[in-house]
Amino acid sequence: MTVEYIRYRISGDTESFEQAYARAARFLARAPQCVDYELSRCAEEPSAYVLRITWTSADDHLKGFRGGDLFPGFLAEIRGYIEAIEEMRHYEPTSVRGAGAAVPTLYDWGGGAEAFERLTERFYEKVVADDLIGPLFAHMDSAHPRFVAMWLGEVFGGPARYTEERGGYAHMLGHHLGKAITEPQRRRWVSLLADAADDVGLPDDPEFRSAFMGYLEWGTRLAVANSQPGATPPGQAPVPHWGWGVAPPYLG
Numbered sequence: 573m574t575v576e577y578i579r580y581r582i583s584g585d586t587e588s589f590e591q592a593y594a595r596a597a598r599f600l601a602r603a604p605q606c607v608d609y610e611l612s613r614c615a616e617e618p619s620a621y622v623l624r625i626t627w628t629s630a631d632d633h634l635k636g637f638r639g640g641d642l643f644p645g646f647l648a649e650i651r652g653y654i655e656a657i658e659e660m661r662h663y664e665p666t667s668v669r670g671a672g673a674a675v676p677t678l679y680d681w682g683g684g685a686e687a688f689e690r691l692t693e694r695f696y697e698k699v700v701a702d703d704l705i706g707p708l709f710a711h712m713d714s715a716h717p718r719f720v721a722m723w724l725g726e727v728f729g730g731p732a733r734y735t736e737e738r739g740g741y742a743h744m745l746g747h748h749l750g751k752a753i754t755e756p757q758r759r760r761w762v763s764l765l766a767d768a769a770d771d772v773g774l775p776d777d778p779e780f781r782s783a784f785m786g787y788l789e790w791g792t793r794l795a796v797a798n799s800q801p802g803a804t805p806p807g808q809a810p811v812p813h814w815g816w817g818v819a820p821p822y823l824g
């Protein structure tokens with residue numbers, strides 16, 4: 573991915589400039605090389621604008637988009653502003669990136685470490701009593717519920733305790749390899765965890781529960797695939813960080 577920044581200084585009619593870009597943006601929206609775009613206006617100096625376009629790669633932009641069918645229509649809309657460009661360059665994103673705390677993490681919303689520990693305690697009480705998946709956990713460590721709470725906490729935006737104290741993704745993966753988990757077992761696992769979430773009073777608002785269940789659906793499908801005989805999943809990978817998706821809590 574590459575990020576293109578185009579800085580403009582518009583002398584005169586800024587409204588026409590914004591309207592021209594609103595029309596040009598229709599071509600960006602249809603371009604498979606374009607990840608996203610945003611035109612921002614300077615608050616301190618309203619004649620200054622920055623257009624940010626994320627492209628799948630610089631080559632995709634320069635050869636794919638510029639050489640493709642959409643470019644002539646795009647250019648026709650904004651040709652009159654080429655003289656007003658002060659900078660037009662590609663930037664490679666660095667590893668310094670992240671989200672602030674304006675939106676709470678699922679971990680905080682869910683109630684933090686204590687809530688996830690209550691959840692897994694209750695969950696594994698149900699698991700060991702279950703005829704379909706109980707036998708898989710017959711030899712589980714008594715600290716297992718706490719370890720899984722640490723994993724879930726880290727995934728949902730809490731401290732990286734599973735990585736720091738337990739070995740991260742590679743360790744979690746090692747526990748699933750060769751277990752040959754079946755689809756009915758996966759479903760039961762998800763269903764018992766959802767029941768446990770109700771039992772211990774995890775938030776039941778639609779936003780939290782849909783994000784929570786989304787992760788469980790994703791994670792359990794991976795667990796099934798990785799547990800099959802002969803599966804060769806990547807041995808090292810980052811612990812996923814799950815967010816709210818398209819429906820964060822409505823904060824007014």
Ligand code: HEM
Pocket residue numbers: 705708709710711712713716719720723738743744747748751753757758761787788790791792795796
């Ligand atoms: C989102 C899905 C899942 C997550 C996040 C998850 C998480 C984990 C973690 C973190 C461990 C290792 C705990 C430790 O450090 O000791 C573990 C072990 C294990 N998991 Fe999962 N798991 C998932 C799905 C499943 C499913 C669907 C099954 C089977 C139905 C399963 C069966 C097991 C078993 C049998 C172990 C080893 C237990 C033992 O210590 O004997 N997991 N899981």
